[in-house]
Amino acid sequence: MTTFDAAVIGGGPAGCLAATYLARGGLSVALIEKRSTPHHKVCGEFISGEGVPLLLDADVSLAQATHISGMRLHGPTRSCEAPLPTAARGLSRLLMDELLLEAAQNSGVKLIRGERAKTLKKADSVFHVGGIAARRVVCATGKAEFKPVQTRAGRDSGMVGFKVHLRLAAKALGCLRQHVDLFVFESGYGGLAPVEDGLANLCFLMEREAIANVQGEWPRVARWLSNACEGLAGYLDNAEPAFWPMASVANVPYGFVRETAVADDIYCVGDQLAVIPSLTGEGMTIAMQTGKRAAECILAGVGATEFQHDMAAVVRPRVELGFLVHRLFKSPRLSDLGTQLVNRWPRLIDYIFRHTRTPAV
Numbered sequence: 348m349t350t351f352d353a354a355v356i357g358g359g360p361a362g363c364l365a366a367t368y369l370a371r372g373g374l375s376v377a378l379i380e381k382r383s384t385p386h387h388k389v390c391g392e393f394i395s396g397e398g399v400p401l402l403l404d405a406d407v408s409l410a411q412a413t414h415i416s417g418m419r420l421h422g423p424t425r426s427c428e429a430p431l432p433t434a435a436r437g438l439s440r441l442l443m444d445e446l447l448l449e450a451a452q453n454s455g456v457k458l459i460r461g462e463r464a465k466t467l468k469k470a471d472s473v474f475h476v477g478g479i480a481a482r483r484v485v486c487a488t489g490k491a492e493f494k495p496v497q498t499r500a501g502r503d504s505g506m507v508g509f510k511v512h513l514r515l516a517a518k519a520l521g522c523l524r525q526h527v528d529l530f531v532f533e534s535g536y537g538g539l540a541p542v543e544d545g546l547a548n549l550c551f552l553m554e555r556e557a558i559a560n561v562q563g564e565w566p567r568v569a570r571w572l573s574n575a576c577e578g579l580a581g582y583l584d585n586a587e588p589a590f591w592p593m594a595s596v597a598n599v600p601y602g603f604v605r606e607t608a609v610a611d612d613i614y615c616v617g618d619q620l621a622v623i624p625s626l627t628g629e630g631m632t633i634a635m636q637t638g639k640r641a642a643e644c645i646l647a648g649v650g651a652t653e654f655q656h657d658m659a660a661v662v663r664p665r666v667e668l669g670f671l672v673h674r675l676f677k678s679p680r681l682s683d684l685g686t687q688l689v690n691r692w693p694r695l696i697d698y699i700f701r702h703t704r705t706p707a708v
């Protein structure tokens with residue numbers, strides 16, 4: 348049996364970047380991804396300005412991604428608009444995750460697809476992950492728990508995330524152009540962002556107790572969302588879903604930051620390291636930064652204990668501020684007030700954006 352230098356579990360942004368940089372550094376790498384085919388992931392599909400160079404450096408083409416230069420915030424009855432401090436991009440996870448897997452393979456990574464890692468055992472300094480033997484492990488299973496590493500406890504995991512791609516009416520698509528629209532309603536909040544092929548990605552979070560409102564067929568869901576937030580109504584008028592039912596995810600441990608390493612040769616990255624509230628649009632960038640940094644540490648002989656300690660210090664303040672804004676968004680009246688504050692001081696958006704971005708690590 349071949350013993351790889353490293354096994355990376357999970358082929359999302361974190362796992363793919365870790366695998367790509369390990370292979371570029373000359374190590375033999377196995378990347379294990381449980382899904383055998385492209386699939387929709389619940390995500391706002393907003394790639395922050397800090398994430399763009401990471402994708403390009405990993406040889407992921409952004410040719411099909413849209414450009415996003417401004418944002419609008421819609422409270423239940425009031426709205427505001429501000430430019431983004433750094434230009435962002437919109438690209439579906441259906442496409443982006445495939446491009447990431449392809450980039451990893453092009454770097455020499457052995458991709459094992461359609462296999463779910465369930466166990467992790469160590470004997471004579473070698474890990475066994477299913478049928479794979481490797482000297483080090485990178486855990487990048489994202490939102491999914493990987494039982495052999497400690498489970499994550501977050502705050503406010505009682506929200507359910509939904510996502511659907513929409514074909515907007517021509518006027519609404521023109522209005523969304525180059526913008527991400529965030530909207531807040533009584534039991535949740537979400538975003539509408541342009542992605543490739545003229546589609547718009549509608550992604551939102553709702554309190555578990557309220558999800559009955561968005562069950563059933565699209566016209567009923569669209570009606571409910573339009574009534575819940577005035578700013579969204581114009582976009583949903585005559586919009587058609589590109590797939591149905593919506594993709595959904597529950598139990599996301601928002602606010603989690605892993606403080607200590609599981610072992611000195613197991614590196615936890617991406618959502619396995621920290622889960623920043625979705626509204627910041629920074630989760631994928633943190634995933635890529637920590638994946639890349641884990642690879643650099645492995646190549647430099649730095650153990651997971653030191654990696655974990657350093658990464659926690661970098662991401663903790665961002666996660667905390669993101670969580671504060673998440674709380675604000677959960678109060679519709681406060682978010683209406685927030686829109687008034689932004690209208691008066693547009694630099695407030697600048698401040699929140701800059702302080703929830705992760706500096707290059």
Ligand SMILES: Cc1cc2nc3c(=O)[nH]c(=O)nc-3n(C[C@H](O)[C@H](O)[C@H](O)COP(=O)(O)OP(=O)(O)OC[C@H]3O[C@@H](n4cnc5c(N)ncnc54)[C@H](O)[C@@H]3O)c2cc1C
Pocket residue numbers: 356357358359360361362379380381382388389390391392393394395462463464465487488489490491492493508509550551552596599616617618619625626627628629630631632634
């Ligand atoms: C509602 C919502 C909206 C969001 N919006 C945005 C946004 O607009 N912008 C942004 O930057 N971030 C956003 N995020 C956060 C972002 O989606 C995550 O932070 C990011 O996907 C984390 O990347 P990852 O590689 O750690 O995990 P993932 O992207 O979840 O990838 C993990 C991979 O591991 C695989 N896997 C899991 N278990 C196993 C196993 N046992 N064996 C093998 N493979 C396994 C999965 O199939 C998956 O492909 C949002 C999150 C939510 C919930």
